[in-house]
Amino acid sequence: MKKAITPELGREALLAFFKTRSPLGPLKAMAKHVGRFFQIPIPGFRPYVVFGPEAARKVLVTDRNKFLWRNTDPVTDLLRRGVLVTDGEEHDHYRGLMETPFHPSQLPNYTQMMIEQTDRVMSTWQDGQTVDMLIEGRKIALLIIMQTLFSKDAWDDIPKIWNPILKTIQYVSPGAWILWRKIPRFGYGKSLKAIDDYLYQIIDDRRQTLNDGQSSVVHRHNDLLQHLIDAGLDDDTTRDQMLTMLIAGHDTSTALLAWTFALLGQHPEIHSQVVQEIDQTEGKYQLLDNVIKESLRLYPPIHIGNRRVAEDVEFAEGTVPAGERMFYSIYLTQRDPAIWENAEDFCPERFSHGRKTPPMSYIPFGGGPRACIGAAFGQAEARIVIARLLQTFAFEPLNADKIHPYMGATLEPHPGVMMKVVRR
Numbered sequence: 001m002k003k004a005i006t007p008e009l010g011r012e013a014l015l016a017f018f019k020t021r022s023p024l025g026p027l028k029a030m031a032k033h034v035g036r037f038f039q040i041p042i043p044g045f046r047p048y049v050v051f052g053p054e055a056a057r058k059v060l061v062t063d064r065n066k067f068l069w070r071n072t073d074p075v076t077d078l079l080r081r082g083v084l085v086t087d088g089e090e091h092d093h094y095r096g097l098m099e100t101p102f103h104p105s106q107l108p109n110y111t112q113m114m115i116e117q118t119d120r121v122m123s124t125w126q127d128g129q130t131v132d133m134l135i136e137g138r139k140i141a142l143l144i145i146m147q148t149l150f151s152k153d154a155w156d157d158i159p160k161i162w163n164p165i166l167k168t169i170q171y172v173s174p175g176a177w178i179l180w181r182k183i184p185r186f187g188y189g190k191s192l193k194a195i196d197d198y199l200y201q202i203i204d205d206r207r208q209t210l211n212d213g214q215s216s217v218v219h220r221h222n223d224l225l226q227h228l229i230d231a232g233l234d235d236d237t238t239r240d241q242m243l244t245m246l247i248a249g250h251d252t253s254t255a256l257l258a259w260t261f262a263l264l265g266q267h268p269e270i271h272s273q274v275v276q277e278i279d280q281t282e283g284k285y286q287l288l289d290n291v292i293k294e295s296l297r298l299y300p301p302i303h304i305g306n307r308r309v310a311e312d313v314e315f316a317e318g319t320v321p322a323g324e325r326m327f328y329s330i331y332l333t334q335r336d337p338a339i340w341e342n343a344e345d346f347c348p349e350r351f352s353h354g355r356k357t358p359p360m361s362y363i364p365f366g367g368g369p370r371a372c373i374g375a376a377f378g379q380a381e382a383r384i385v386i387a388r389l390l391q392t393f394a395f396e397p398l399n400a401d402k403i404h405p406y407m408g409a410t411l412e413p414h415p416g417v418m419m420k421v422v423r424r
């Protein structure tokens, strides 16, 4: 049975909001007092929240056909027919077209590009300078996505696309539109158009190269963009998949890179052990991998899966009726004290002895047939980029104790991850 939400809980939730400066505080308070199934008690916004391995299995595997990914929100407005916001056969079609470039066998092709883009961003750093790893991480992640998936060297375009990208991310971040869906959204049009123009130009250029190449032998790209074009997608649908990949594939990596540096800054001993491992080992980094896993557990960049309920769904604790909005909380699942020992502590060690928690309790990339298509890519990218950064510079944390999670489009470390960088 669903437990009642008392005025005391309301007060505690509000206090938690001010203490943690984020809605994560109230969510945790609700989870603690009400359990793994509750409704957010905000007038005008009452989505259901579920978490834990049983709920995750239902949402991601057994009952997944009762849910829709396509929602009535700015994400769907922006991504239009992108793979992330379509359902059924249409989704499966796009997803099928994109599996090949993300297959683990393709990852070695990207390694060199990931290293080169990291080096380029580092080449702008002065010895002893203070950098914000939230910003530098975003530059690296953006360059990598553009290069690996669209064979586009975006280095010279960064000044032009930087602000439009940030605006686009802000457009899909939680805001007043949650309470008032049709609230006028001024100030985004120019930026959204700039990104569209940029992507349509890349599509145009590629089609042009293909036409030019019909009479002579030219180098054919074998990237994600080429897969979409070869499948006969029109320009609009191609743009929708590209924008989906650009946003889903770089904002998440940005958060992962920044959080990992934040955590290393907060745990100097582990920080130096990671540096030592990178200096002494070739390629296989056990501790770094565990640090990345633990970073994804404590601060999952996508902390919530957003669904529209198409058919009534019964959970152990109650039913979510058709038509409602529902979240499955990755954050609460991965910090559930009933599952995780010392759930709130940063402890990369916990991943070194094989799995000790039930399946579906560690879900930073979701799960089931619609799990993240970029999971292997994103983890390889984090490993390669972080190792390269730590090999080249020493990082001295400057604001480690002031960092707190902020719910934007992803869970971000705010107000940034300030580091003094000294060339090694």
Ligand code: HEM
Binding pocket: 069, 083, 084, 085, 095, 244, 245, 248, 249, 250, 252, 253, 256, 296, 300, 301, 302, 304, 305, 306, 363, 364, 365, 366, 367, 369, 370, 371, 372, 373, 374, 375, 377, 378, 379
């Ligand atoms: C690096 C960290 C990343 C994290 C933590 C992450 C997390 C996730 C999660 C949790 C989902 C499932 C959401 C749900 O169930 O509603 C998802 C889906 C998705 N991710 Fe990622 N992601 C990451 C990187 C990437 C990358 C690098 C790409 C592409 C280049 C990508 C593209 C996608 C796409 C297209 C989907 C939708 C898949 C579908 O619906 O079939 N992600 N991601």
